[in-house]
Amino acid sequence: MPRFSAQFGRRVVLGIPTAWLIVLFLIPFIIVFKISFSEVRLAMPPYAPLFEWADGKPVAVRLNLSNYSFLFTDALYVSSYLYSLKVAAVSTLFCLLLGYPMAYAIARSQPTTRNLLLMLIVLPFWTSFLLRVYAWIGLLKSNGVINNVLMGMGLIHEPLTMLQTDFAVYIGIVYSYLPFMILPLYSNLEKHDPTLLEAAADLGARPVTAFLRVTLPQSVPGIIAGSLLVFIPAVGEYVIPSLLGRTDQLMIGRVLSDEFFANRDWPVASAVAIFMLGLLVIPIMLFQHFEKRTLEAHK
Amino acid sequence: MKSHGLFSRVALVFGLVFLYVPILSMVVFSFNNSRLVTVWDSANSPTLRWYQALISNEQILGAAWLSIKIAMIAASGAVVLGTLSGVALARFGAFRGRALLAGMTTAPLVMPEVITGLSLLLLFVALEQTIGWPKGGGAVTITLAHITFCMAYVTVVVQSRLVGFDESLEEAAMDLGARPVKVFFRITLPLIVPALVSGWLLAFTLSWDDLVISQFVAGPGSSTLPMVIFSKVRLGVSPDVNALATIMVMVVAAGITASSVWMRFQARRRERDMQLAAAANL
Amino acid sequence: MSKQPNGQSRGAPYVRIENVTRKFGDFVAVNDVSLEVQRGEIFCLLGGSGSGKTTLLRMLAGFETPTSGRIYIDGQDMSGIAPYDRPVNMMFQSYALFPHMTVEKNVAFGLEQERLTRDELRRRVGEILDIVKMGQFLARKPHQLSGGQRQRVALARALVKRPKLLLLDEPLAALDRKLREHTQFELINIQEQLGVTFIVVTHDQEEAMTLSSRMGVMNQGQIVQVGTPTDIYEFPATRFVADFIGSVNMFEGKLVEDEPDYVRIRCEDFGGTVYVNHGISSAPGATVWVAVRPEKINIARHPPVPPAGVHQPDAGQGENVVRGTVKEIAYMGDMSIYLVQTESGKTIRVTMPNVARHAEDRITWDETVYVSWHAESPVVLTR
Numbered sequence: 001m002p003r004f005s006a007q008f009g010r011r012v013v014l015g016i017p018t019a020w021l022i023v024l025f026l027i028p029f030i031i032v033f034k035i036s037f038s039e040v041r042l043a044m045p046p047y048a049p050l051f052e053w054a055d056g057k058p059v060a061v062r063l064n065l066s067n068y069s070f071l072f073t074d075a076l077y078v079s080s081y082l083y084s085l086k087v088a089a090v091s092t093l094f095c096l097l098l099g100y101p102m103a104y105a106i107a108r109s110q111p112t113t114r115n116l117l118l119m120l121i122v123l124p125f126w127t128s129f130l131l132r133v134y135a136w137i138g139l140l141k142s143n144g145v146i147n148n149v150l151m152g153m154g155l156i157h158e159p160l161t162m163l164q165t166d167f168a169v170y171i172g173i174v175y176s177y178l179p180f181m182i183l184p185l186y187s188n189l190e191k192h193d194p195t196l197l198e199a200a201a202d203l204g205a206r207p208v209t210a211f212l213r214v215t216l217p218q219s220v221p222g223i224i225a226g227s228l229l230v231f232i233p234a235v236g237e238y239v240i241p242s243l244l245g246r247t248d249q250l251m252i253g254r255v256l257s258d259e260f261f262a263n264r265d266w267p268v269a270s271a272v273a274i275f276m277l278g279l280l281v282i283p284i285m286l287f288q289h290f291e292k293r294t295l296e297a298h299k
Numbered sequence: 300m301k302s303h304g305l306f307s308r309v310a311l312v313f314g315l316v317f318l319y320v321p322i323l324s325m326v327v328f329s330f331n332n333s334r335l336v337t338v339w340d341s342a343n344s345p346t347l348r349w350y351q352a353l354i355s356n357e358q359i360l361g362a363a364w365l366s367i368k369i370a371m372i373a374a375s376g377a378v379v380l381g382t383l384s385g386v387a388l389a390r391f392g393a394f395r396g397r398a399l400l401a402g403m404t405t406a407p408l409v410m411p412e413v414i415t416g417l418s419l420l421l422l423f424v425a426l427e428q429t430i431g432w433p434k435g436g437g438a439v440t441i442t443l444a445h446i447t448f449c450m451a452y453v454t455v456v457v458q459s460r461l462v463g464f465d466e467s468l469e470e471a472a473m474d475l476g477a478r479p480v481k482v483f484f485r486i487t488l489p490l491i492v493p494a495l496v497s498g499w500l501l502a503f504t505l506s507w508d509d510l511v512i513s514q515f516v517a518g519p520g521s522s523t524l525p526m527v528i529f530s531k532v533r534l535g536v537s538p539d540v541n542a543l544a545t546i547m548v549m550v551v552a553a554g555i556t557a558s559s560v561w562m563r564f565q566a567r568r569r570e571r572d573m574q575l576a577a578a579a580n581l
Numbered sequence: 582m583s584k585q586p587n588g589q590s591r592g593a594p595y596v597r598i599e600n601v602t603r604k605f606g607d608f609v610a611v612n613d614v615s616l617e618v619q620r621g622e623i624f625c626l627l628g629g630s631g632s633g634k635t636t637l638l639r640m641l642a643g644f645e646t647p648t649s650g651r652i653y654i655d656g657q658d659m660s661g662i663a664p665y666d667r668p669v670n671m672m673f674q675s676y677a678l679f680p681h682m683t684v685e686k687n688v689a690f691g692l693e694q695e696r697l698t699r700d701e702l703r704r705r706v707g708e709i710l711d712i713v714k715m716g717q718f719l720a721r722k723p724h725q726l727s728g729g730q731r732q733r734v735a736l737a738r739a740l741v742k743r744p745k746l747l748l749l750d751e752p753l754a755a756l757d758r759k760l761r762e763h764t765q766f767e768l769i770n771i772q773e774q775l776g777v778t779f780i781v782v783t784h785d786q787e788e789a790m791t792l793s794s795r796m797g798v799m800n801q802g803q804i805v806q807v808g809t810p811t812d813i814y815e816f817p818a819t820r821f822v823a824d825f826i827g828s829v830n831m832f833e834g835k836l837v838e839d840e841p842d843y844v845r846i847r848c849e850d851f852g853g854t855v856y857v858n859h860g861i862s863s864a865p866g867a868t869v870w871v872a873v874r875p876e877k878i879n880i881a882r883h884p885p886v887p888p889a890g891v892h893q894p895d896a897g898q899g900e901n902v903v904r905g906t907v908k909e910i911a912y913m914g915d916m917s918i919y920l921v922q923t924e925s926g927k928t929i930r931v932t933m934p935n936v937a938r939h940a941e942d943r944i945t946w947d948e949t950v951y952v953s954w955h956a957e958s959p960v961v962l963t964r
Contacts, residue, residue, distance in 0.1 A: 009479055010391060017384035017450065018396065021403040024447040028418030031425055098317075101310030108304065117311070119559060124318050126500075126551045128508045130525050131544040134532045135321035138328065141536070144337045145324050178318065229409065236411020238511050243532065253413045253511075260417060260515075270421070273414045280411070288405045291455075295462055470644055471677035473664040475691035475742065485690075489681050572725045 029277075036067055036270035067271035077255065077272065081279070084252040087166065087241075088234035091173035092181075095230050096223065098174060099181035103222075104215075106182075107189035118186070125179045133172055133243050140168055140244070164246055172240035173230070181226040188222025189215075221290065228287040232280055252276055322548055329541035337536065349542040356539065359527055366507050366524040369438055373445035374502035378495055380446065381453025381502075386483070388454065389461035407451035416515030419444045423516060437518040444516045445509060449502035456501065460494035461487075593656065595620040595778050596641070596746060601650030603636050610636040612802035613650070618795075623772055623779040625789040628799035629825075634782045637799070638748050641780065642671045655745050665694075670744040674751040676735040678723040684710070684734050685719040691742045709741045710734075712771060729760050736768075740775065749781040753788050765791050786826050790814070798822050814874075819964050823872040830878070830929050832871040839865045844961065845900070846871055852925040856900040858956040863963050870962045875932040877958040880919055880944060885953045902953040905929065907946055919944070921952055 071077045106117045124132060139145045140162040147159040162168055192215060200210040238253035245251065250258075252272065260269040328337060330345035353359060384404050388397070407415065423433055423440050433440050464487070472482040488495075510525040517526065531537050594617035603611040611633040618624045626634040639645040641652060643664035652659045659667060670691070679687050688706045697705070710716045713733040723731055732752070739747055752768065753761045769792065772779055783789050789796050790810040797807040798821075806818040817823035820831060834848035834855065846855045846869055855871050863869060879885065884902055908928070909920035912935075919931045929952055937943050944950060 013383050014387045014391065014394065014396075014400070017380045017387070017404075017454075018400050020380055020450075021384075021400070021447070024419065024422070024443060025403050025407070028422040031421045032414075032418045035421060098310065098314055101307040102314040105304075105307035105311035108307070115559070119555060120315060121318070123551065123555055124322060126504055126555065127322065127548050128525070128528075128544070130508060130510055130528055130532075131325070131540070131547065132321060134528070134536075134540060135325045135544070137532065138337050138536050138541075139321055139324060141337070143335065148337065175317070175321070178314070232409040233411050236413050238413050239529070242529075253411060256413045256417065257511075257514075266421070269417060273417050276411065277414060280409075284406060284409055287409055288402060291405050292401070295459060465675070465677070467673050467675055467677040468679060470642075470664070471671070471673055471738075472679070472690065473644075474642055474669070474671045475738070476665045476694040477690070478665055486679060569724060572722075576725045576727050576730075 032270045032273055035267055036274045037065065038267050039066075067267050068275070070268060071271055071275055076250075080250055080252045080255045081275070083249050084235050085279070087169055087173070087251060088231050088237075091170050091177075091234055092227050092231040094170055095174045095177055095181045096227060099178055099226065100185055100219075100223070102178075103182045103185035103189055106186055107192070121179055121182055129176055130239060133176060133240055136168065136172055136175065136244060137163065140171070163244060166246065168244035169241055169246075169251075172244045173234050173237065176240065177230040177234065180229040184225040184229065185219065185222040188219050188225075192218055221293070225287070225290050225294070228283055228290070232283050232287065235280060236276060322544075325541050325544045326548060329538065329545040331538065331541075334538060335536075349538045350546075353539045353542045353546075358522075359524070359539070359543065362522050362524040362527040365438060365521060369442050369445060369523065370503045370507040372442050373449055373506040374499045376442070376446040377449035377453050377502040377506075378499050381450040381498060382457050382495065384450065384454045385457025385461060386487075389458045389464075404451050404454040407448045408455065412448075412509075412511035413515075415448055416444070416512040419447070419512065420515040433518075437521050440516040440518065441513050441521065441523065444512050445502075445506040448512065449505050452501050452505065453498040456494050456498040457491065460491050464491065594618060595622075595655055596780070597653040598637070598641075599651045599653070601637070601640060601647045601652060603633075603640060603645060604648045609802050611640070611647075614802070614804050616797060616804060616807065618778060618780060620778055621776055622794045623769070623781065623792050625781045625783060625793035625796040626799055627783060627786060627789040627796055627825075629784055631801070632799040633802035634784075634799045635750065638671075638750060638780065638782045641746070642669055642748055643667050668745040669748060670739040670742055670746075671748040672735050672739045672750065672752060674754060676723075676731045676755075678731055678734060678738070680723050682722070683719065684715065684721050684723075684726070687723070687734060688738045688741050691738060695742075705741055709737045712740075712774065713737045713767075728755055729764070732756065732764070736771070740771075740777065743775075744777065747777050747779050749779060751783055751785075752781060753783070753785070761788075768792060790826075798825060800825075815960075817872065817960060817962070820870055820872070820962050823960065823962060828875050828930055828932075830873045830875065832873070832927075834869060834871055836863055836865050836867045836869050839863065843956075846961065850925065851903050851923045851927040851929065853903050854900045855959055856956050857959050857961055861961045861963070863961075867963070872960045872962055873954055873958055875918070875930045878929070878931045878952050878954045880921065880931045880933055880950050880952050882944065882948065882950060884951045901956060901959075902951055903929065904949065904951050907944060907948050907950055910944075910946060917943070919950075921950060 102121075106114055106121070109117060137144070141147070142159040142161070142163070144163075146162065147156075150156045151159065196214050197210050200214050201207075205213065235251075236253045236256075237251060238257055241251040241254055245254075256269050256272045256276070259265050259272060324337075328339075329349055330347070331337075331339055332343035332346045332348065333340035381404075384400060387394075388401060388404070391397075419440075427433060468486055468490070469482050472486045473479070477485065508525060509523075510529055513523045513526055514529075517523065528540055528543070531540060596616075596618040598614055598616040601611060601614050602609065614633075614637060626637060628634040636645060640647055641654075641659075643659065643662060643666075647660075654668060679690065682690070685706055688710060689702055692702050692705060707716065707719075710719065713736055715730060715733050715737060718726065718730065718734075723734070726734065732755070736752075753764055756764060765788065768779075779792075781789070781792055793810060795807065795809055796813060798805045798813060800821055806813055806822045808816070813822060814826055817826065823829045824831065832846075832848040832850045832855065834846040834850065836844060837847045837854075838845035839860070841860045843859070844857050844861055846857070848855055848871065857871075861869075884904075903921075903923050905921040905923040907919055908922045909918075911918040914935070916932050916934045919933065921929045921931060923929065931952055935943065
């Protein structure tokens with residue numbers, strides 16, 4: 001019965017990962033969603049159940065929106081969300097400004113050096129993210145490498161405060177996410193037809209004009225893909241702001257973590273998460289749309 | 300055109316310096332005898348004392364071993380699941396629930412880890428309430444969590460490899476009488492092995508390096524290496540961490556160099572074979 | 582030398598395609614095709630890209646399912662039967678050799694499902710590789726072989742299972758000219774030796790004409806004509822077929838006389854009348870097309886005079902002849918192609934063998950010539 005076994009095989013191949021993801025990815029989100037509506041309790045788990053059961057039937061539903069209104073009224077949350085969006089956006093911009101010319105240079109290099117360069121870009125990624133962020137502490141702190149070098153050269157007399165500033169966070173994010181910006185940009189730029197630029201030059205366009213009118217528009221999908229790959233996770237970043245960032249203004253990832261572990265307020269933490277997700281849903285869907293398009297272009 | 304190329308090449312050099320200076324500074328200072336990591340103690344340096352301290356640090360070694368174990372299991376699980384979903388998405392055409400599977404496998408790529416970590420912990424707590432397992436977390440919960448978010452990466456790698464794969468090879472195998480399972484194991488799988496290997500390595504690195512999700516779902520008594528490192532470095536720089544970093548960089552650099560040498564050797568041999576065949580003709 | 586039409590008994594057809602249609606959404610790739618192929622034939626499906634020939638082939642192999650209709654192979658209905666359960670094997674256009682296996686393993690792959698002893702397996706593999714003359718390349722991998730060698734391995738792999746039907750997708754497309762000719766004859770020899778039924782899909786008419794014992798011309802998802810190469814070439818059923826195969830001169834005209842044993846057609850196209858010595862089924866006054874092949878046309882400096890003693894049936898003076906000027910000549914060595922422009926502006930293509938060796942004797946550019954043809958040469962087409 002060949003037909004039957006083929007169908008059955010298909011179901012197994014499909015079913016296993018789908019089932020796994022539903023249990024370990026989808027359902028957790030539903031739980032977070034549910035808990036964001038409940039109240040905090042001094043219990044384990046520290047939240048009130050949503051439904052009151054009696055005789056096996058739900059008799060009361062406690063839908064608590066106070067967690068969400070809390071988000072909007074408390075200055076801590078509003079400022080954290082806005083701050084996170086701002087930091088992520090600025091970092092993404094810096095990452096793009098540095099990553100684009102790098103990707104461009106690699107795409108235009110000789111094929112032999114190209115592989116070497118790509119390897120050099122990707123190699124840091126394989127070493128620990130945590131450790132590389134940590135490395136910046138050593139560079140940026142008051143008696144760190146940069147300050148020591150600058151003071152030793154006589155350029156400054158007082159150490160610069162670089163750690164625990166916005167600046168440090170920008171550096172940290174750009175540093176960690178640079179490969180994620182470069183690779184999609186490179187794979188886009190690599191496919192450009194060099195004869196188009198020759199045609200532009202032949203028609204009288206200066207190099208800058210040719211770049212702005214020919215190369216840049218074609219590279220937009222790569223720019224979008226790279227930027228989303230940096231921006232979305234950067235909004236919820238935890239490690240970088242914890243090690244390098246300000247203590248007076250927290251990013252939302254820190255807030256969520258503190259709410260959860262320090263305050264044990266799981267409902268509010270859940271509300272923070274859901275709202276963050278809401279903010280990011282559109283960029284995430286945009287990203288998935290572009291993922292699909294790139295895959296189909298390969299076919 | 301010349302000036303243009305110059306600007307981007309300068310940016311490239313600057314970028315590469317930017318990428319490597321922190322790593323190099325960590326390596327250099329791992330040999331520094333001073334506890335104030337970044338103040339070079341020229342009298343007593345270079346020294347291996349931090350490496351010796353590292354070897355005898357039970358906490359770090361234990362955490363490293365746990366991280367390796369988790370990463371190996373998680374990477375293997377992620378490869379199995381990621382291959383299944385990659386095959387489904389690349390080969391099954393349109394099926395009911397395709398959008399769901401596609402969405403679930405690409406979302407973790409960009410989802411902030413705090414959200415993933417939180418949601419998984421809440422799941423485990425709810426599970427413990429209803430069926431009494433898992434009890435208080437532990438290596439199991441971390442492994443399950445890691446498999447889940449790593450499989451997304453493996454899916455993307457496998458899917459893009461399969462999409463570019465010559466389907467006529469699989470059709471030829473079926474035409475010759477092989478059932479789909481045999482086709483997959485005898486034809487498809489051997490030819491996508493490089494993608495599976497890089498997927499495994501990718502998953503291993505992500506699991507081994509993960510902090511946020513582990514912090515959320517770990518139970519008492521299970522500390523992974525990133526968790527130990529993080530609690531140390533929150534308080535400031537620590538020279539044995541530099542030593543650890545150096546070891547990791549060396550291992551990674553050696554691995555990457557070895558693999559690229561191997562690949563170039565393979566490519567050159569292939570080229571030679573093809574030239575011989577073309578010269579022989581008919 | 583073309584394949585002789587198969588003289589085997591006209592029993593039940595070996596392959597029967599019954600009203601098969603394949604739609605992709607709104608697009609109809611194969612439109613209600615019915616076809617019968619006899620056992621031991623080499624049948625070619627000839628068509629341009631988009632004609633549906635490849636889709637039809639893939640339905641025979643089992644990679645596509647007909648939207649409607651049925652396919653029978655050796656009397657067995659193939660509906661719902663997967664490719665791996667069909668007594669059919671296919672030789673792919675790209676050869677699709679498994680790159681990670683040796684030649685021997687590639688060929689042996691298909692036999693692994695059959696319960697053979699190792700010796701038996703090795704014998705069968707060796708046997709078929711000897712037939713395609715690849716016996717000494719057992720241990721090579723595909724990337725170590727040239728294009729022609731890979732093709733032979735692909736053929737061996739498809740034949741080793743002794744399938745009832747072998748499907749070939751553009752088998753000669755990837756080969757250079759010399760190799761192509763050589764391979765054409767080899768394919769025919771192997772087919773005769775093994776007696777397998779071949780169905781070949783190609784866009785190359787020369788290939789189709791050389792290989793097939795019978796062929797079918799496809800256009801836009803339908804089979805337009807089926808027959809031997811001679812049938813198709815000399816008796817095309819439609820303008821499309823006449824134009825698709827070889828070169829043809831097509832004149833549009835009006836049927837002015839319609840008798841059982843002759844017809845006359847007035848063609849304003851070239852400003853003359855065509856007399857054809859057989860009847861056609863149409864009505865007087867109808868618009869028809871007259872197709873005359875270039876090699877059937879004679880080119881001369883003087884209008885033709887019916888030679889004494891030869892019965893030129895009833896063609897009137899000035900019929901089947903046109904005056905024109907030689908505009909282009911392509912010298913091919915053994916023959917020349919002349920493009921003659923008539924006074925009405927129509928270009929007529931004529932091919933003539935170069936009988937005269939000396940240039941002065943041959944017709945040259947800008948000469949005024951008379952092109953003419955015999956009354957039985959034209960084909961009259963109503964569609």
